[in-house]
Amino acid sequence: MAQRADLGPKRLKAVAILLLLGSFRSGLASCGVASQARVTGGSSAVPGQWPWQVSILFDGTHVCGGSLVSEKWVLSAAHCFPREHQKEMYEVRLGAHQLDSFTPEAEVRTVAHVLVHPSYQQEGSQGDIALLRLSSPVSFSRYIRPICLPAANASFPNGLQCTVTGWGYVASSVSLQAPRPLQQLEVPLISRETCNCLYNINVKPGEPHYIQQDMVCAGYVKGGKDACQGDSGGPLSCPVGGLWYLAGIVSWGDACGAPNRPGVYTLTSTYASWIHHQAEVQPRVVGQTQESQPDIGLCRNHLAFASAPARGRLGPILLLPLALTLGLLHAHWEL
Amino acid sequence: ITDCRLALPEGTMDWHFPFFLVATVTLPSLCLQFNPQPLEELGSDIGIQVFNQIVKSRPRDNVVISPHGIASVLGMLQLGASGRTKLQLATMMKYNVNGLGKILKKINKAIISKKNKDIVTVANAMFLNNSSKIEVPFVARNKDVFQCKVWNLNFEYPAAACDSINAWVKNETRGMIDSLLSPDLIDGMLTRMVLVNALYFKGLWKSRFRPENTKKRTFVAADGKSYQVPMLAQLSLFQSGSTSTPGGFWYNFIELPYHGDSISMLIALPSESSTPLSAIIPHISTKTIDSWKSMMVPKRVQVILPKFTAVTQTDLKEPLKALGVTDMFDPSKANFAKITRSENLHVSHILQKAKIEVSEDGTKASAVTAAILIARSSPPWFIVDRPFLFFIRHNPTGAFLFMGQINKP
Numbered sequence: 001m002a003q004r005a006d007l008g009p010k011r012l013k014a015v016a017i018l019l020l021l022g023s024f025r026s027g028l029a030s031c032g033v034a035s036q037a038r039v040t041g042g043s044s045a046v047p048g049q050w051p052w053q054v055s056i057l058f059d060g061t062h063v064c065g066g067s068l069v070s071e072k073w074v075l076s077a078a079h080c081f082p083r084e085h086q087k088e089m090y091e092v093r094l095g096a097h098q099l100d101s102f103t104p105e106a107e108v109r110t111v112a113h114v115l116v117h118p119s120y121q122q123e124g125s126q127g128d129i130a131l132l133r134l135s136s137p138v139s140f141s142r143y144i145r146p147i148c149l150p151a152a153n154a155s156f157p158n159g160l161q162c163t164v165t166g167w168g169y170v171a172s173s174v175s176l177q178a179p180r181p182l183q184q185l186e187v188p189l190i191s192r193e194t195c196n197c198l199y200n201i202n203v204k205p206g207e208p209h210y211i212q213q214d215m216v217c218a219g220y221v222k223g224g225k226d227a228c229q230g231d232s233g234g235p236l237s238c239p240v241g242g243l244w245y246l247a248g249i250v251s252w253g254d255a256c257g258a259p260n261r262p263g264v265y266t267l268t269s270t271y272a273s274w275i276h277h278q279a280e281v282q283p284r285v286v287g288q289t290q291e292s293q294p295d296i297g298l299c300r301n302h303l304a305f306a307s308a309p310a311r312g313r314l315g316p317i318l319l320l321p322l323a324l325t326l327g328l329l330h331a332h333w334e335l
Numbered sequence: 336i337t338d339c340r341l342a343l344p345e346g347t348m349d350w351h352f353p354f355f356l357v358a359t360v361t362l363p364s365l366c367l368q369f370n371p372q373p374l375e376e377l378g379s380d381i382g383i384q385v386f387n388q389i390v391k392s393r394p395r396d397n398v399v400i401s402p403h404g405i406a407s408v409l410g411m412l413q414l415g416a417s418g419r420t421k422l423q424l425a426t427m428m429k430y431n432v433n434g435l436g437k438i439l440k441k442i443n444k445a446i447i448s449k450k451n452k453d454i455v456t457v458a459n460a461m462f463l464n465n466s467s468k469i470e471v472p473f474v475a476r477n478k479d480v481f482q483c484k485v486w487n488l489n490f491e492y493p494a495a496a497c498d499s500i501n502a503w504v505k506n507e508t509r510g511m512i513d514s515l516l517s518p519d520l521i522d523g524m525l526t527r528m529v530l531v532n533a534l535y536f537k538g539l540w541k542s543r544f545r546p547e548n549t550k551k552r553t554f555v556a557a558d559g560k561s562y563q564v565p566m567l568a569q570l571s572l573f574q575s576g577s578t579s580t581p582g583g584f585w586y587n588f589i590e591l592p593y594h595g596d597s598i599s600m601l602i603a604l605p606s607e608s609s610t611p612l613s614a615i616i617p618h619i620s621t622k623t624i625d626s627w628k629s630m631m632v633p634k635r636v637q638v639i640l641p642k643f644t645a646v647t648q649t650d651l652k653e654p655l656k657a658l659g660v661t662d663m664f665d666p667s668k669a670n671f672a673k674i675t676r677s678e679n680l681h682v683s684h685i686l687q688k689a690k691i692e693v694s695e696d697g698t699k700a701s702a703v704t705a706a707i708l709i710a711r712s713s714p715p716w717f718i719v720d721r722p723f724l725f726f727i728r729h730n731p732t733g734a735f736l737f738m739g740q741i742n743k744p
Contacts, residue, residue: 123710173568183336230713252709
């Protein structure tokens with residue numbers, strides 16, 4: 001298929017069969033299928049790669065991401081819809097790739113309803129999830145397709161490589177440059193317990209952050225790669241058994257990409273029954289892959305390392321500056 | 336999505352604002368003045384009117400002045416004036432300094448109170464020629480109301496006199512301004528008195544800007560050209576809003592508080608890049624700026640602001656003459672009988688020099704509430720990437736310590 005050749009009649013037939021197979025497959029799995037499910041880290045996506053990703057605009061400006069879960073419903077974050085904002089001023093852009101370019105594949109819908117989860121109180125609280133009903137249903141295409149909703153009992157193993165996507169800042173206070181192509185980043189899942197442990201390292205008094213029951217983390221202990229402002233509401237897509245599941249919704253984080261401060265996501269499966277009840281979208285049982293291994297070592301290793309020089313051993317003291325130097329070099333490389 | 340992989344050090348945000356005001360007088364009476372809320376607003380309004388006059392002839396320049404300093408100098412002059420000279424000053428200022436001394440003193444003390452220490456330094460001095468026989472009550476009142484120090488100086492040697500004054504200014508402004516006066520402004524034969532009003536301001540932001548967020552961004556200057564200048568960036572909770580002039584020109588404003596909460600910087604930025612500052616400036620008064628308060632709402636905003644230094648030296652003589660204060664500059668009409676009866680004094684120059692530095696320094700890392708800054712929705716932006724007006728306001732008294740237009744950082 002990768003070879004370039006004129007499409008003779010035989011080839012056309014072959015293509016037609018493939019297309020049929022494709023639609024047959026989508027018939028079986030009506031969600032979580034992308035035409036090009038290729039994953040890389042921190043780069044521009046390919047058009048159609050994340051067909052459930054939508055852009056939510058307020059007053060014509062991109063404010064948040066969201067995920068298409070059916071012809072009529074989009075899931076996003078509650079904090080994207082502050083009370084003082086009129087819902088008439090929101091729009092949802094589907095099938096978009098570059099926010100600054102017009103593409104015929106893209107569709108725009110206004111929002112008929114915004115359902116913010118009743119448990120949501122403020123930024124950082126539980127229930128940072130919202131359902132949007134589109135003013136009219138969309139037709140699925142190569143560029144517009146829903147993601148699978150995980151069932152309530154779903155559990156994604158720690159360390160699973162998932163992908164976060166969005167049009168948010170590319171560094172603290174730095175917005176994505178025109179033409180603003182959709183960005184994707186591979187991030188491993190981090191358990192809630194470990195994440196709470198990480199957020200307690202170098203915590204500022206008066207600014208405690210707590211990872212609630214309905215949250216999960218993803219990212220890197222050393223920082224550098226993360227979601228940021230403008231990514232909220234967008235998907236944390238996890239691959240299981242050949243399908244993509246909406247494991248998390250971009251919610252918050254201390255700065256962006258800071259060490260020991262991975263991104264925090266709303267754990268979608270917590271709200272499976274609420275979504276089912278409100279939007280009549282059927283959550284999907286997630287196939288078992290591997291058993292989840294404890295990941296507390298991600299945090300404890302840090303603590304053990306930090307205390308080493310205190311023991312008065314010469315070795316670690318000498319090694320520490322060397323390790324830091326290498327760390328910096330590494331950082332430059334990855335820039 | 337962030338992919339920067341650099342651990343960013345914690346930054347600081349710094350604002351330095353040294354400022355001076357010098358008046359070279361051939362024989363004047365001065366020191367300074369200011370008042371409580373309404374009185375202070377009258378005072379600052381004079382400064383704003385003077386600013387209006389100055390920018391008419393310098394629409395494309397960076398201009399920084401101290402409205403409070405101007406009102407102070409005029410107040411000092413009013414104390415020493417008599418007859419029509421005094422009448423012109425009082426008419427323009429809309430108040431008579433006599434009888435208001437206590438209030439003015441209170442205001443001046445509030446501005447330099449310990450609460451603001453490390454932020455505002457106000458220094459006033461009068462340098463009198465050794466030969467001038469100065470009236471004692473004038474000296475005493477200036478000292479009392481304006482904390483104005485008096486020294487004798489020999490103006491017959493302009494270079495030496497100039498050095499003495501500059502050394503004093505440098506010391507009082509902690510080295511921030513070190514060559515205020517040039518010897519050619521002193522006339523060995525005629526100069527009897529030089530009045531200096533120096534304000535030094537080093538503001539620490541209440542919520543500092545992180546240095547790692549400072550990046551070069553495009554600023555479109557008043558000449559229409561684009562410049563790459565370092566800009567500070569911060570996502571935080573700020574009071575902001577927008578309104579329009581009676582002529583229908585919309586502009587946005589935002590308040591950036593300094594440490595201690597008594598001093599703020601206010602920025603006004605035309606909403607459309609096609610609107611020149613000159614369309615907004617005539618509409619600015621203390622009353623207008625007070626009205627912003629009721630229109631501002633606290634919002635999570637991404638602020639982008641140039642990091643810059645601006646220095647301006649202004650001769651206030653022409654702007655003041657345009658505003659109707661003429662006699663004090665006229666050797667045949669000036670009447671400063673309360674300063675000295677031994678000779679006729681008139682004002683030859685009133686020089687003001689202001690310097691402002693804007694940087695990242697502040698007292699705290701980000702801010703206000705921990706919760707409001709962590710969410711990852713995209714906040715509205717307040718991008719100061721074109722000519723803007725700024726005001727440094729002492730909120731308890733309403734005094735405008737500085738104001739300026741920046742056409743190119």
